[in-house]
Amino acid sequence: MTNPVTKDRRHFEDLSPGEVIDLGKTQVSREMITTFAGEFDPLPFHLDEDAAKASLLGGLASSGWQTGALSLRMLVDNFLSKIASCGGLGFRNLKWKNPVMVGDIIGGTVTIAELRRSSSHPQWGIVTLDFDMRNQHGKPVLTMRLANLVECRDPGAPA
Amino acid sequence: MTRWFEDIVIDEPFPLGSHTFSAEEIIRFGRAYDPQYFHTDPDLAKHSHFGGLIASGWHTVSVGHRKMVDALFAEEERLRGLGQEPGVSGPSPGVNSMDFKAPVRPGDTVTYQLVVTDKRRSNSIPGWGLLFNRLTATNQHGDLVYEADLVGFSKLRDYRMPWRLTLLLALTRVPVLGKLIRRGS
Numbered sequence: 001m002t003n004p005v006t007k008d009r010r011h012f013e014d015l016s017p018g019e020v021i022d023l024g025k026t027q028v029s030r031e032m033i034t035t036f037a038g039e040f041d042p043l044p045f046h047l048d049e050d051a052a053k054a055s056l057l058g059g060l061a062s063s064g065w066q067t068g069a070l071s072l073r074m075l076v077d078n079f080l081s082k083i084a085s086c087g088g089l090g091f092r093n094l095k096w097k098n099p100v101m102v103g104d105i106i107g108g109t110v111t112i113a114e115l116r117r118s119s120s121h122p123q124w125g126i127v128t129l130d131f132d133m134r135n136q137h138g139k140p141v142l143t144m145r146l147a148n149l150v151e152c153r154d155p156g157a158p159a
Numbered sequence: 160m161t162r163w164f165e166d167i168v169i170d171e172p173f174p175l176g177s178h179t180f181s182a183e184e185i186i187r188f189g190r191a192y193d194p195q196y197f198h199t200d201p202d203l204a205k206h207s208h209f210g211g212l213i214a215s216g217w218h219t220v221s222v223g224h225r226k227m228v229d230a231l232f233a234e235e236e237r238l239r240g241l242g243q244e245p246g247v248s249g250p251s252p253g254v255n256s257m258d259f260k261a262p263v264r265p266g267d268t269v270t271y272q273l274v275v276t277d278k279r280r281s282n283s284i285p286g287w288g289l290l291f292n293r294l295t296a297t298n299q300h301g302d303l304v305y306e307a308d309l310v311g312f313s314k315l316r317d318y319r320m321p322w323r324l325t326l327l328l329a330l331t332r333v334p335v336l337g338k339l340i341r342r343g344s
Contacts, residue, residue: 005196005206040221042228056250064251065221069192072217076194085195086208087262088216090305094254144254 003151006084011153012125015083017112023074023133025107028062028100036066061099067106067142068094071133075110075146079129084151086124094144098135106141108133113145123155161235163246163316164288167275175226175271175294180214182265188218213262219269219304220257223296226271249287249312257307261298268299278313286318 037046041063044051052060062070100106114128127150133142182201189198193215196203204212235245263269277291290311296304320328 003206005203040225042225063224065217065224069217069221072215073192073194080195087197087213088259090216090256090258091254092256094257096251096253 003084006086006151010083012084012115012117012127012150013153013157015112015115015125015127015150017115019112021075021079021110021112023071023078023108023110025105026070026074027103027105028070030060030102033060033062033066033102036069037063040065057099057101060102062101064096064142067096067100067133068144070106071108071131071142074107075129075131079110080148084153086149086151089126089147089149091144091146094142096142097140100135100141104141105136106133117152118149123152124149125152126150161231161238161245161248162313164278164280164290164313165316166246167278167290167313169275169277171274173230173273173275175223175230175273177268177270178222178226179268180219180222180263180265182212185212185214185218185263185265188221189215193217209262209264211264213264214267216257216259216305219259219263219296220307222269223271223294223305223307227273227294230273246316247314249314251309251311253310255308255310257305259305260303263298263304269296269304270298271296276308280315281312284312285324286315286320287312288315 034047037043043063045055045057045061046052046063049060052058109132111130111132112127113130114126116126118124118126127148129146129148131142131144131146132140135141186199186201189195195215197207197209197211197213198204198215198218201212204210231248238245272295274293274295275290276293279289281287281289290313292309292311294305294307294309296306298304
């Protein structure tokens with residue numbers, strides 16, 4: 001059973017460990033920060049300039065969940081939308097290393113750390129990805145290891 | 160939880176409330192942060208193994224975070240109402256694990272709960288304690304949607320700063336001297 005949406009994309013068999021994916025760059029604006037925070041993380045230092053200046057962060061900073069969501073967006077644009085991705089399994093060791101402030105430009109790479117076939121579902125493989133997100137000064141802002149399911153081109157092949 | 164570190168009870172369930180996910184908000188989040196066809200296009204999503212539109216895992220987690228923030232504010236209000244001074248929570252250094260277990264479909268209602276499974280005083284940051292939080296999300300059928308282990312900080316009520324540290328902090332407020340001390344540390 002071929003999935004018409006993903007049939008021409010790279011499948012599990014086409015991926016190799018060690019492959020590095022460039023995620024490009026995204027500039028984080030004040031509006032992006034306050035919009036996300038208003039819906040998902042309404043703490044004063046994500047919403048209000050004066051409260052943010054008085055906080056430990058010293059200025060308006062993005063929600064850590066937004067930094068993650070923006071990293072995910074960059075992964076989808078540069079990798080997941082080009083492979084036969086069929087959903088995320090979760091992640092490990094997410095670390096917010098430094099705050100992302102208004103005007104910061106974040107970018108980075110993702111490296112394929114591991115590839116293995118699913119033992120319970122032979123039609124899927126699991127790709128494990130290591131994120132290394134940094135700001136314009138080269139300082140790390142976020143690292144995590146994410147696991148995602150990918151369709152196999154040949155589910156009948158031995159794992 | 161906006162309680163003092165000393166007042167946080169291990170293994171006490173702290174309900175965070177529920178959220179019902181509409182197709183419209185699933186697609187809106189998907190377009191903004193996770194534009195894969197099963198999060199953004201109900202017709203194409205039929206071809207995925209989910210058989211239809213599902214929410215981005217990052218979306219269900221972000222809503223869970225919002226629920227937690229709201230519950231913390233409510234707890235703060237409750238304590239003030241009792242005439243008590245609420246505690247202070249600090250920024251989270253990260254998430255040890257996040258496991259997505261079941262998809263969230265349009266119309267699903269997800270209920271979130273927080274449990275502090277362990278706590279200890281921070282070795283690196285005086286006056287603060289570390290909280291080991293377990294967050295769970297379940298749908299209306301009782302299926303686990305995700306479970307996560309997160310680390311948080313909470314301030315100690317009974318902490319007294321050693322006089323050397325108090326002196327050092329006071330000195331950092333003196334303009335030129337403070338700059339030198341901060342540079343040195």
